[in-house]
Amino acid sequence: MEANQCLTVKALTKYIKRKFDADPHLKDVAVKGEISNFKHHSSGHMYFTLKDDSARLLAVMFSAANRSLKFRPENGMQVVLTGEVTVYESSGQYQMYVKTMQPDGVGDLYFAYEQLKKKLEQEGLFRADRKRPLPAYPTCVAVVTSPTGAAVRDIITTIKRRYPAVLILIYPALVQGDRATASIVSQIEKVNKDGRADVIIAGRGGGSIEELWAFNEEAVARAVSSSTIPVISAVGHETDFTIADFAADLRAPTPTAAAEMAVPHVEEVLERLLSKQNRLTRAAAETVRVSRNRHQTVLNTYIIRNPQALYRQQSEQADRVTERLIRGMKSLVDRKKTAAAHSAARIQQMGPHRRIQVETAQLERLNHRLRVLTEAAVEDKKNRFQNAISMLDALSPLKVMERGYSLTYHDDDTLVKSVKDVKIGDQVRIRLSDGTLYTDVQSIGGNKNEP
Amino acid sequence: MNLNDLSFEQAMERLEKITARLEEGDVPLEEALAEYKLGMELSALCHEKLKKAESELAKLVTNQGDEPFRLDGEES
Structure with a gap:
């Protein structure tokens, strides 16, 4: 083999990379496996190995992609990845650049969960103003859960420790499996019908998403939200949020926490x-x-x-x-005094003396007149009396008797008016004008006997 | 009204109201003393209610009625 036909590592690697990048299947591939060697770098990128029984694949999920993850990837987790496979030149390794990651096997459940959550949220089932306040001092707590799990134990021991004055009613429910949903719903309804409790704890201990699934069912969420008694949801451990958690009046991360929320210490x-x-x-x-x-x-x-x-x-x-x-x-009295003195002087001046003189003179005059008049009147009366006497004298029986008439009286001085008034022998008095003869009656004769 | 008919919560609520009212300080003297007396009674009542914890704390609600509920491993 000739030297000029010899490739550099870099050139070969570039060549291989081009082969990878040219393959449309590797641009958009989905692969499932188990996470191992998981590292969440401080830069935010995630590095791990996806493996199955017989093979390994290096994978990287950059922070931009992993920010939207709804769960935290862990070693041993079965996941489905999508992304592209290419070559990392400096280490000469091919690896997968992950765009999405979903827990494997529950992909459908996650989809259902998200769908239901969105639906109920839009309905307003999770609105903050629907949340009822918990009673400050409950007298009876209803617990809807499995009577045999750790959850019920945690709840009872916590309540007992904190607030022994409360009665705990356990409403046993199936909390996993096909019948769990119906069981939880009917027990929540039963608590409401009984009306004894003033707060409900509904929940179970932690578990896999399949085990918790009943608490993601619409029926349970609706039963929780339509309960007239406030509900504390207590499902799983810390990180698991169920639909029931959103619908509950209060969400507790664990059953123990739910018990702490339900009763004061x-x-x-x-x-x-x-x-x-x-x-x-x-x-x-x-x-x-x-x-x-x-x-x-x-x-x-x-x-x-x-x-x-x-x-x-x-x-x-x-x-x-x-x-x-x-x-x-005082001044009034003084004034009066002065006035009185003044008056006295005037009176003095006006003089009663003169008046007295005047009045006296008048009196003298009147006296004189009175005397004159009286004397005249007396004289008059005297004259009239003389006349009357003279007249009387002319009429007097004595005058008559001067002419020879006499009056004969009985010795009782009564006048003898008839011869019949005397008897022979009666002593009688014969009144003549110049004296009286006392004799007795020798005889009585009538007028015929008179010469 | 009979104080014993009050629930613990109601008693606490009344106690709180009375306390708040007295703290405002606008209450006539005789009334304040009467309220104080009532407040102390309510306080005693609350103490008593807390002391009187249920001996059988937890009950299992079954279709037949309530049954005592014991935790596993609890002495019977």
């Missing part, structure tokens, strides 16, 4: 209670203190300390008014 509650009690006492004491201060403030006010100030002004005013009153009264 009794010590915390006691502490909270104690702090409330302290706050209460402080607040009440504060109210008393404030009231006392207010009272004291009132006591300290000027008016309370100087009550006389309340009436000082009035008192002064009263004094002033009284003074004015006295002064006024």
